[in-house]
Amino acid sequence: MSQLTLCECFARDGLQHEPAFIPTATKRALVERFAAIGFPRVEATSYSNPKLVPQFADASELLQSLQRKPDTRYKATCANPKAVQRALADLDAGFGVNEISLLVSATESHTQKNLRRTRAGQWANIEAMVRAADGRFRLVGTVSVAFGCPFEGKVDPGAVAADVEKFVKLGVEHVAIGDTTGMATPGKVKELMKRLTATATPIAHFHDSRGTGLVNYVAALEAGVRYFDASFGGVGGHPAKVKYGGGYTGNVCTEDLVGLFESMGFDTGIDLDQLLATAEFCEQTLGRELHGRVTRSGLNPLQRAGT
């Protein structure tokens, strides 16, 4: 049994801001491959408004074609109650996902800019979505900008803990904690994550905007976190170049994270013999070299030798 539960985010968070539409058959091949090599959770698609996020206009079509593994969690992002209705319709049609995510930001201004709603409005939305879901999906909360906000700066850890408590009271035990623009530090990660593990199952969803993704994931691991989000090649994350004028940001590279955790003696359940070929498949899909270092250097030879 795996000690760590990794979620592969390439097919949703990763592709969301890619300008070219990735063909549905390619998305299907990606999601099936991620499940096949052992990811227990895979972000499959998003029920966002196709006019706003055309990349996922094929959400239902993708899910209808998808071959599933019985124990894998396939997640779809749901921004509002209408998205949950679409997820329910697909479920009724026999090809739905078994996990949906519900999103709020820790600060008022980030919620408004990212979701076009007040925090109060989004929490009302989330409550409506939880009622609509009616226990038919595993629900996963997300609290964005949990370690700092590009608009408001410092974020009170107590406010993040209160948001997590709200999710828990709604029956949402798993909550992703987003370091959305890479402002976390190891000390603050340990402090917050230790606090959250007492009452919920926090998922680390940190970004590598400032090169600190793996550092902060190790801090989260040391604080007891066992759920981690990552994307092959570090693709995705906040499209800072476009939206915030701050330059490059991105997800934590799956292949480097798996390499690190395995070399530290943790079992991710991922087939290491298939890891780098899958990273290369992701590079081929986007037609460019991505950020994974082990894709270039190979996995740590010592971890394969069990030393």
Next chain:
Amino acid sequence: MSQLTLCECFARDGLQHEPAFIPTATKRALVERFAAIGFPRVEATSYSNPKLVPQFADASELLQSLQRKPDTRYKATCANPKAVQRALADLDAGFGVNEISLLVSATESHTQKNLRRTRAGQWANIEAMVRAADGRFRLVGTVSVAFGCPFEGKVDPGAVAADVEKFVKLGVEHVAIGDTTGMATPGKVKELMKRLTATATPIAHFHDSRGTGLVNYVAALEAGVRYFDASFGGVGGHPAKVKYGGGYTGNVCTEDLVGLFESMGFDTGIDLDQLLATAEFCEQTLGRELHGRVTRSGLNPLQRAGT
């Protein structure tokens, strides 16, 4: 006073494998700039054989032109006794460095492939170099492949500690510990570094071949290490593509390291207002985008606010 002592390696370790010769005036501008923005140690050049490493054929010319800061350590790499003689001649001529480095690898095969000598032969060399230096430079030892060898695999930490002890007995207190091909893990870093800090002043010189550079530097920091080597943009490190067929490797990115350590509350002594402009100057020097993340995303805004 700075709590951490960073050495900027771009001008030597960084440039060593660049195919194009960097003009002496540019090297001078780089080294002077690194000192000006607060690096207490700067790798300036190498007294290697110009036929083997043409990039540093201008070592003496560079040093002759260099404006110095009185408290900065300017380091030159010395591979053999002949190199020390050149360093002494420049010192006699009034423009020498005040620090030289002496290199050995932890394993027999890496020593022979990298230095074309047996370990016994290289240790005899080092003893001759220490005698020749006659106390006129600060000497810095280096033990390469300290956490794993591309040829021999696992490396005994006891053997590395024994090498460090040899350096200390020769009067060399500062010893760089090289994770030459990125095989270190946080646990092994802490174990070895705690052991070494008892008898010497270890310098962390790790490579980011597998994306673990910052993770392992935080582990070293936690183990009491206060000396760190890095290179702007992650330039340099083992030229794995050429020599070992293993793909990309490189140094830890200075700008990301400074950003991380400062955001953790440590004082590096580096002028943060000049850090990113210096990273951009390094990119302009090589005419390509380098690996630093904060160069694209900016420094963590919270660290500037002191929060």
